[in-house]
Amino acid sequence: MDKTATVIAPSLLSADFARLAEDMDKVAADVDWLHVDVMDNHFVPNLTLGPPVVKSIKAATNVPLDCHLMIEDPDRWAVGYAELGAYNVTFHAEAAADPVAIAKDLRAAGSKAGLAIDRDTPVEDYLDILPAFDTVLIMTIKAGFGGQAFIPGLLDKVRAVRRHIDSGHLDIRLEVDGGIAMDTIEAAAEAGADAFVAGTAVYGAADPAAACRKLRALAEGARSRGLTSAATATGAVPG
Ligand code: DX5
Ligand code: ZN
Numbered sequence: 001m002d003k004t005a006t007v008i009a010p011s012l013l014s015a016d017f018a019r020l021a022e023d024m025d026k027v028a029a030d031v032d033w034l035h036v037d038v039m040d041n042h043f044v045p046n047l048t049l050g051p052p053v054v055k056s057i058k059a060a061t062n063v064p065l066d067c068h069l070m071i072e073d074p075d076r077w078a079v080g081y082a083e084l085g086a087y088n089v090t091f092h093a094e095a096a097a098d099p100v101a102i103a104k105d106l107r108a109a110g111s112k113a114g115l116a117i118d119r120d121t122p123v124e125d126y127l128d129i130l131p132a133f134d135t136v137l138i139m140t141i142k143a144g145f146g147g148q149a150f151i152p153g154l155l156d157k158v159r160a161v162r163r164h165i166d167s168g169h170l171d172i173r174l175e176v177d178g179g180i181a182m183d184t185i186e187a188a189a190e191a192g193a194d195a196f197v198a199g200t201a202v203y204g205a206a207d208p209a210a211a212c213r214k215l216r217a218l219a220e221g222a223r224s225r226g227l228t229s230a231a232t233a234t235g236a237v238p239g
Contacts, residue, residue, distance in 0.1 A: 004194070006219045007173065008212050009033040009066050011199030012057070013048065013146045021060045027202065030212040033066035033087065035177070035197045037146075040071040043095050044144035051080055058085045068116065068177065068197075070143050071095065078102050082109035090114025090137045090175075093126055103132040114175070118143050123157045127164050133172060135195070136161050140188065141178030146199040150179025155191040162192025185215050189222035 008031045015023035024034055036054060041047040058065060064087030069078055074091035075098060081089045082105075089111045096102055103113035114135030117123050119142040130136060138157050141148040158176060165172050175195035176188045185196055196219055198211075205211035 003171065005032070006189075006216055006223060007032040007175070007195035008216050008219070009035040009175070009195060009197045010202040010208065010212060011035040011037060011146065011177070011197050013037040014199035014203035016203075017049075020057060023203065023208070024057070024061045024063065026208045027212050028061060028063050030209045030216070031063060033195075034061060034063045035066045035068060035199075036086075038067060038069045038071055038081070039144065042072045043092065044070045046070075046144050051084060054081060054086065055084050064088070066090070066114075066175075066197075068114075068137065070116075074102055079105045079109050082106045082111035086111050088112040088114050088135050088173075090116045090135055092116045092118060092143070094118055094121055099126070100129050100132045107134075112173075114173075116143070116177075117157065119151065119154060123160055127161070130161075130164065130170055130172060131168070135173040135175055136165075137175045137177055137197075138193070139178050140176050140180065140184075143178075148179055150181070150184040152184075152187065155187060158188065158191040158193050165192075180215075182211075182214060182218060185218050186222035189219040190226045192226070193219075194223065 039046045039048040066088045067081045067086040069091045074096050078091045089106050106113040112134035115133045116137040118139050140154045173195045174193050176193040177197035180198040181201035202208045202211045
């Protein structure tokens, strides 16, 4: 995949859990990743699914799986999702004893390594370890439930991470999750996100595939406007 391409990742949390295969097929041609929210009723109050379901999901789709672990003790459990064939495994900084060691384990097991930053966690404490990761996930809500309202102030963290990635020439996806919809995705893209999780905006829509195409068009438009103005500011010629 082109490293700069926009990634659209519908969250299966908003799909019908009794019809996951059908709901995955509905969007497969129009998305880059499928976002799988693993919640353990400890790190977050909600409870969703774990390894047996991820294994079945993996067998039922060719779309790369983006596992978002909202669980305690990722030091112990995260690598199992890589071993099941997840494309990207993202765990929460707040839950990890040794985030860099987990990232190494994930990469050794064949997946990308992602670090998630929840609503109340400053991102500055983690900037130095970003080179160990392939993905940074900035929550734009408090992790735990779908259907919450996007919090615009959290885009300051996206901007800070984008500056850090660009100035350090890091090869990292910058993903946003929570309240991403037709009326918020452009602001997230302008702040520097390049991967977008959307649950309600996709599976709450009458036509989930059309919703994915529309989200992509909005994100790509906003990203190209942002890239053009950044190039103009530095005197570079937009390419
Ligand atoms: C919530 C999850 C999200 C959730 C987003 O903690 O991490 O992935 O599915 O749902 P929406 O897009 O409805 O905010
Ligand atoms: Zn998520």
